[in-house]
Amino acid sequence: MATGRTHRPATRSRGIPEATVARLPLYLRALTALSERSVPTVSSEELATAAGVNSAKLRKDFSYLGSYGTRGVGYDVEYLVYQISRELGLTQDWPVVIVGIGNLGAALANYGGFASRGFRVAALIDADPAMAGKPVAGIPVQHTDELEKIITDNGVSIGVIATPAGAAQQVCDRLVAAGITSILNFAPTVLSVPDGVDVRKVDLSIELQILAFHEQRKAGEEVGAPEEAAGAVPPPPVTPHRAPTGAPGAPGAPGADSGRQGPDGDVPAVMPA
Numbered sequence: 001m002a003t004g005r006t007h008r009p010a011t012r013s014r015g016i017p018e019a020t021v022a023r024l025p026l027y028l029r030a031l032t033a034l035s036e037r038s039v040p041t042v043s044s045e046e047l048a049t050a051a052g053v054n055s056a057k058l059r060k061d062f063s064y065l066g067s068y069g070t071r072g073v074g075y076d077v078e079y080l081v082y083q084i085s086r087e088l089g090l091t092q093d094w095p096v097v098i099v100g101i102g103n104l105g106a107a108l109a110n111y112g113g114f115a116s117r118g119f120r121v122a123a124l125i126d127a128d129p130a131m132a133g134k135p136v137a138g139i140p141v142q143h144t145d146e147l148e149k150i151i152t153d154n155g156v157s158i159g160v161i162a163t164p165a166g167a168a169q170q171v172c173d174r175l176v177a178a179g180i181t182s183i184l185n186f187a188p189t190v191l192s193v194p195d196g197v198d199v200r201k202v203d204l205s206i207e208l209q210i211l212a213f214h215e216q217r218k219a220g221e222e223v224g225a226p227e228e229a230a231g232a233v234p235p236p237p238v239t240p241h242r243a244p245t246g247a248p249g250a251p252g253a254p255g256a257d258s259g260r261q262g263p264d265g266d267v268p269a270v271m272p273a
Helices: 018-035 044-051 055-064 075-088 103-108 144-154 167-177 203-227
Strands: 093-101 118-128 139-141 160-162 182-185 198-201
Touching: 018 044, 018 055, 018 075, 044 055, 055 075, 093 103, 093 144, 093 167, 118 144, 139 144, 144 167, 160 167, 167 182
Parallel strands: 093 118, 093 160, 118 139, 160 182, 182 198
Antiparallel strands: none
16 A cells, blocks of 8 residues: 555645635545445535535535536435545555644544544654653554654654644654655644645634634624613614804804805704804
């Protein structure tokens, strides 16, 4: 089986937009669920709903793959699973190293979805000497001193960083120098990488902050809703006040500004002091 170092995905050479590439895993997840239920075909509307996109966008995305479905029948589920898996590079083995085996790194190591989606955890790496040799998810943790050798020996091209923010850039630099060309970054910091290295950032705190924003907005809407339900009405409009005849600034009075009349020849409601 091919390794990640010898093959690269064909998406860029085929001219598939990045936005489409980002949606392909959503389609694959929905299609895999259909396949597991032995569903043979699916319409664009059904698949779009399952993937959380609109059907027109789905059909446009699939046109980049050369897949147009059959009118009145829909898309062949198994063939689409193969097409998308091939386009994403999931028909080959991708060895991955995870650096930083704290709580998050250990949770990633125990995630069972890697193997079923074409990824093999080749090594777990940590800077703590006390962690060396300890098994996590059945894989012994290795010290960062061995990082370059591990990457070379396993032909790794994808690295996962789950270290504290302060150590992330240094780890990133070592990964890139050792030949890593794709990085999934869980550290809460922005990494600087040279051209040719792809970085995907997953920041859980940012996602939670975005959710907090939406919760705050919903709470504000709920506070306003009881007032509307109780029949609350806005205050009545202010009735324009006309100055008494003969008062300073009144029509016909000395000093009246004839140029400040309203559309019907009346004096504006608000007069200058």
